[in-house]
Amino acid sequence: MQPMIEKGKINRRQFAILTMLFSLGSTILIVPSALTAVSKQDGWISAIVGVLLGMLLIGLYTVLGSRYPKQSLVQYSETILGAWLGKIVALLFFSFFFLLSSLVLRNVGDFITTIVMPETPIQIVHWIFVFAVLMAVSLGLEVIARSSEIFLPWVVFLLLILIVFLVPQIQFDRIQPVFESGTKAILHSSLSIISIPYLELTVFLMLYPYVNHPEKIGSAYLKGGVLGGLVIIIVTMLCVFVLGWDFTSRHTFPSYTLAKKIQVGEFLQRIEVLVAVIWFLTIFFKLALCFYAAMLGLAQLFRLSSYRPLIVPCGILLAVLSIIVYPNIVYFRVFASEIWPFYSLTFGFFFPVLLLVVSLFRGTAK
Amino acid sequence: MVSFYEAMKKMHKRGTGRHKSLESDTNKTANALKDTLEDNLRFIDAGLGNSTDLVIRQFTITANRRLCRTAIVYIDGLANPQALLDSLLKDDNETRKAIEHPEETNPLQLLRDYVLTIGDMHGASDFDTLLHAVLSGDTAILVDGFAEGIVADTRDFTDRGVTEPSSQTVVRGPREGFSETLRTNTALVRRKIKDRNLWMETRQIGDVTKTDVSLMFIKGTVNDKVVDEVRARMDRIDIDAILESGYIEELIQDDSYSPFPTIYHSERPDAIAGGLLEGRVAIFVDGTPFVLLVPALFTHFMQTPEDYYQRADIGSLLRILRYVCLFIALFGPSAYIAITTFHQEMIPTPLLISIMAQREGIPFPAFIEAIIMEVTFEILREAGVRMPRTIGQAVSIVGALVIGQAAVDAGLVGPAMVIVVSITAISNFVIPSYNMGISVRMIRFIYMMLAASFGLYGILVGTIVMVLHLCSLRSFGVPYLAPFAPFIIEDQKDNIFRLPQWALLTRPRLVSPNNRKRQKNHPPHKPAP
Amino acid sequence: MLWISLIAAACVVRYQYPKLKRRKQLKELWLSASILVFALGLSVAQSFHAPIPNPLDWITAIYKPMSKVVLSALS
Numbered sequence: 001m002q003p004m005i006e007k008g009k010i011n012r013r014q015f016a017i018l019t020m021l022f023s024l025g026s027t028i029l030i031v032p033s034a035l036t037a038v039s040k041q042d043g044w045i046s047a048i049v050g051v052l053l054g055m056l057l058i059g060l061y062t063v064l065g066s067r068y069p070k071q072s073l074v075q076y077s078e079t080i081l082g083a084w085l086g087k088i089v090a091l092l093f094f095s096f097f098f099l100l101s102s103l104v105l106r107n108v109g110d111f112i113t114t115i116v117m118p119e120t121p122i123q124i125v126h127w128i129f130v131f132a133v134l135m136a137v138s139l140g141l142e143v144i145a146r147s148s149e150i151f152l153p154w155v156v157f158l159l160l161i162l163i164v165f166l167v168p169q170i171q172f173d174r175i176q177p178v179f180e181s182g183t184k185a186i187l188h189s190s191l192s193i194i195s196i197p198y199l200e201l202t203v204f205l206m207l208y209p210y211v212n213h214p215e216k217i218g219s220a221y222l223k224g225g226v227l228g229g230l231v232i233i234i235v236t237m238l239c240v241f242v243l244g245w246d247f248t249s250r251h252t253f254p255s256y257t258l259a260k261k262i263q264v265g266e267f268l269q270r271i272e273v274l275v276a277v278i279w280f281l282t283i284f285f286k287l288a289l290c291f292y293a294a295m296l297g298l299a300q301l302f303r304l305s306s307y308r309p310l311i312v313p314c315g316i317l318l319a320v321l322s323i324i325v326y327p328n329i330v331y332f333r334v335f336a337s338e339i340w341p342f343y344s345l346t347f348g349f350f351f352p353v354l355l356l357v358v359s360l361f362r363g364t365a366k
Numbered sequence: 367m368v369s370f371y372e373a374m375k376k377m378h379k380r381g382t383g384r385h386k387s388l389e390s391d392t393n394k395t396a397n398a399l400k401d402t403l404e405d406n407l408r409f410i411d412a413g414l415g416n417s418t419d420l421v422i423r424q425f426t427i428t429a430n431r432r433l434c435r436t437a438i439v440y441i442d443g444l445a446n447p448q449a450l451l452d453s454l455l456k457d458d459n460e461t462r463k464a465i466e467h468p469e470e471t472n473p474l475q476l477l478r479d480y481v482l483t484i485g486d487m488h489g490a491s492d493f494d495t496l497l498h499a500v501l502s503g504d505t506a507i508l509v510d511g512f513a514e515g516i517v518a519d520t521r522d523f524t525d526r527g528v529t530e531p532s533s534q535t536v537v538r539g540p541r542e543g544f545s546e547t548l549r550t551n552t553a554l555v556r557r558k559i560k561d562r563n564l565w566m567e568t569r570q571i572g573d574v575t576k577t578d579v580s581l582m583f584i585k586g587t588v589n590d591k592v593v594d595e596v597r598a599r600m601d602r603i604d605i606d607a608i609l610e611s612g613y614i615e616e617l618i619q620d621d622s623y624s625p626f627p628t629i630y631h632s633e634r635p636d637a638i639a640g641g642l643l644e645g646r647v648a649i650f651v652d653g654t655p656f657v658l659l660v661p662a663l664f665t666h667f668m669q670t671p672e673d674y675y676q677r678a679d680i681g682s683l684l685r686i687l688r689y690v691c692l693f694i695a696l697f698g699p700s701a702y703i704a705i706t707t708f709h710q711e712m713i714p715t716p717l718l719i720s721i722m723a724q725r726e727g728i729p730f731p732a733f734i735e736a737i738i739m740e741v742t743f744e745i746l747r748e749a750g751v752r753m754p755r756t757i758g759q760a761v762s763i764v765g766a767l768v769i770g771q772a773a774v775d776a777g778l779v780g781p782a783m784v785i786v787v788s789i790t791a792i793s794n795f796v797i798p799s800y801n802m803g804i805s806v807r808m809i810r811f812i813y814m815m816l817a818a819s820f821g822l823y824g825i826l827v828g829t830i831v832m833v834l835h836l837c838s839l840r841s842f843g844v845p846y847l848a849p850f851a852p853f854i855i856e857d858q859k860d861n862i863f864r865l866p867q868w869a870l871l872t873r874p875r876l877v878s879p880n881n882r883k884r885q886k887n888h889p890p891h892k893p894a895p
Numbered sequence: 896m897l898w899i900s901l902i903a904a905a906c907v908v909r910y911q912y913p914k915l916k917r918r919k920q921l922k923e924l925w926l927s928a929s930i931l932v933f934a935l936g937l938s939v940a941q942s943f944h945a946p947i948p949n950p951l952d953w954i955t956a957i958y959k960p961m962s963k964v965v966l967s968a969l970s
Binding site for chain 3: 325339
């Protein structure tokens with residue numbers, strides 16, 4: 001057995017909360033737009049299709065993870081595929097998690113510099129966020145899980161405000177004609193919600209050894225993923241009902257535009273910045289978990305006794321990478337809709353299936 | 367720079383007691399009492415530097431037809447040896463008392479068994495024990511020809527007595543407060559808990575002050591690991607003086623660098639008794655009415671004993687109010703700065719126009735305004751504490767209003783800022799625990815700086831960092847934010863809400879892992895019609 | 896923003912590396928130091944606006960054909 005780098009333990013409820021916040025992460029910000037881009041007003045149907053397929057993916061991860069409850073993804077890659085191939089796959093997973101972290105960080109930076117504080121240079125925004133993330137990762141998984149329990153009520157509360165106060169502005173005919181775009185378009189759009197976040201949920205396969213009662217993780221995994229997906233479906237529906245599909249597909253951050261529409265009497269309006277807190281918190285947890293998985297994976301790959309010395313150097317690398325990754329938002333939208341689904345398919349579907357099949361074939365299970 | 371860092375490292379090491387001086391046995395034998403009374407008395411007198419409050423009273427008693435030169439030694443002001451002298455010297459017939467018990471030949475044993483009327487007595491055979499006892503208020507009895515002495519408890523010094531506590535006042539509930547004497551304090555707690563499992567241990571901490579520090583806990587309810595940990599940490603203390611429980615608190619707390627307190631203190635016996643019943647450990651320090659309670663979680667600092675004496679509904683509402691005030695005290699000024707500087711669109715238009723109109727004539731940005739007002743308030747608050755009682759009240763109230771108004775008239779700050787800062791300051795006082803209140807005061811300034819630089823984004827990242835820090839804190843092994851995180855559903859009945867007494871069935875899970883049940887489940891019956 | 900990276904790197908070297916050396920955790924030390932040097936190098940390059948290769952470009956190059964095939968099938 002390799003030495004345990006992380007000594008904390010989280011319980012199943014915390015696992016479900018983390019999964020839910022992770023699924024909301026950058027999804028709630030960029031996915032509604034992608035969902036309506038091709039399937040227009042049937043975006044919500046794409047969302048439902050995507051969530052259902054996502055549940056299957058979670059099922060796949062649960063099966064794989066429960067075969068090796070005491071090892072993380074990086075560790076059982078080596079166990080299953082042997083030292084050389086396993087290490088290469090683990091390194092690839094590390095690069096996936098790390099790249100994902102930089103993309104998520106860039107999402108936050110883009111959001112703030114476009115909408116909230118345009119005069120602030122994006123690097124400062126990134127560095128502040130990176131500071132919080134580095135602190136979270138260095139304090140460990142247990143602390144991240146506990147703080148997610150503290151923040152969950154606020155996220156739920158703000159989501160309720162968003163939903164409840166927008167109900168008066170729903171126009172049901174915006175959803176008509178239903179099913180106009182056809183199956184192909186709906187499937188096309190659902191790729192966006194499958195790739196963000198469901199294919200990224202492999203991150204949680206790194207956390208399996210640190211959960212109490214690992215045999216029953218599956219239901220927590222599923223609960224969190226489904227709840228997150230449900231919120232995305234509702235938000236997408238609201239976007240279509242209140243804004244219309246054309247606005248939704250054109251805006252980069254349509255859920256923010258949605259929040260702008262909240263109006264209660266004369267005094268409670270233009271509070272969209274408060275609602276933006278939802279995005280910040282959920283993206284924080286997504287980024288913290290991705291970065292944590294990357295650090296943990298790297299440390300386990302090289303058999304280190306702790307990942308802490310790696311945190312700051314990788315943090316600097318993360319900040320640099322998040323600027324390099326794309327020059328402008330157009331590049332990002334093209335990348336996210338055309339390339340990302342397939343890149344994440346490799347890591348979210350192909351590799352887990354490969355690992356599972358080889359593992360079943362070799363009969364190695366712990 | 368380097369030397370300062372070295373000095374900090376040294377102080378840190380010293381505080382955690384890494385180099386403890388060991389008392390060797392050779393010390394004890396070198397300090398053994400001498401055989402003749404003259405030698406002993408000369409040693410004691412010289413040892414205390416012929417201090418004028420040291421009284422040595424010599425006399426002769428007749429024991430078993432033998433004359434023994436005897437002396438008592440005590441410190442005037444600390445001890446009252448009257449009862450002792452009465453038992454040694456007084457006799458009905460105006461003759462010197464003659465003690466006749468031929469079967470006992472050792473006069474000291476004779477005195478102990480048959481003569482002395484004091485309750486608490488020990489033998490002493492070396493000067494360290496003897497002098498320590500005399501300096502604590504006991505009287506030492508020495509007999510010529512024997513290298514042994516008796517130490518009798520004759521403590522009688524003036525004490526403040528049991529008065530109303532100044533810091534944690536209640537509307538309903540006992541008005542007793544601890545005093546500066548250790549024994550009075552432990553007795554007050556014993557009066558509340560008459561259980562035989564309430565155990566007490568005492569030790570002396572502090573090389574020079576030799577302060578008595580007592581530990582009290584209810585065996586069977588308390589987590590034994592916590593008691594062991596407390597003992598271990600107190601044994602590690604290597605310091606010359608303990609003047610107040612705050613010294614002990616700083617030396618045994620989990621994380622010295624955190625602004626949040628992890629040890630609770632109270633002046634009220636009922637608060638300490640309540641904590642003991644929950645399975646916590648109480649630490650009494652002689653010389654201070656503030657008793658420590660360990661482990662202490664975040665929720666404990668937001669609760670008062672009065673919550674339990676009033677009705678459940680008002681208790682719950684007051685607790686919710688306290689949490690609201692906590693948020694106001696933390697985020698008030700920073701939210702105002704962030705909104706007026708970065709996110710003006712959030713303010714309803716009529717209010718926005720009036721605020722902007724106010725800010726027209728003010729030369730400073732919102733952040734400087736806030737700093738000026740906040741610092742002024744802090745100055746007023748500290749001055750109010752130090753002022754003599756008669757002037758103090760006037761200064762705080764008048765100062766706040768008049769200076770605030772004058773500042774507005776002078777055009778230094780806007781009236782909106784004065785309101786924000788006043789509400790913040792008052793909300794700060796709603797927090798029941800003073801040490802949590804001062805933590806909030808400090809953190810508020812950090813949030814103001816973050817708000818001024820990065821608006822609500824800055825406040826949010828600051829909150830995330832603060833919550834991460836709070837989640838990583840432990841108080842003697844118990845997670846600081848329990849029962850919020852990890853969320854323990856059964857402890858929620860006494861967390862923010864206070865369910866009625868008949869519903870409080872179990873003790874908090876992480877604090878008292880043994881003996882969970884408090885009472886049987888019997889909801890109130892409606893009276894028969 | 897190079898100065899932030901430099902300060903962070905300096906803090907790490909000052910506070911963490913002596914501890915690692917003392918505990919003989921040389922593997923961690925080497926790995927951390929190499930990543931640190933690499934990251935600082937990139938930071939410097941970025942602050943001088945030197946063109947840095949973008950990993951997303953490589954990924955796009957790899958997956959473009961697959962993307963074309965699947966997406967045209969779906970539209």
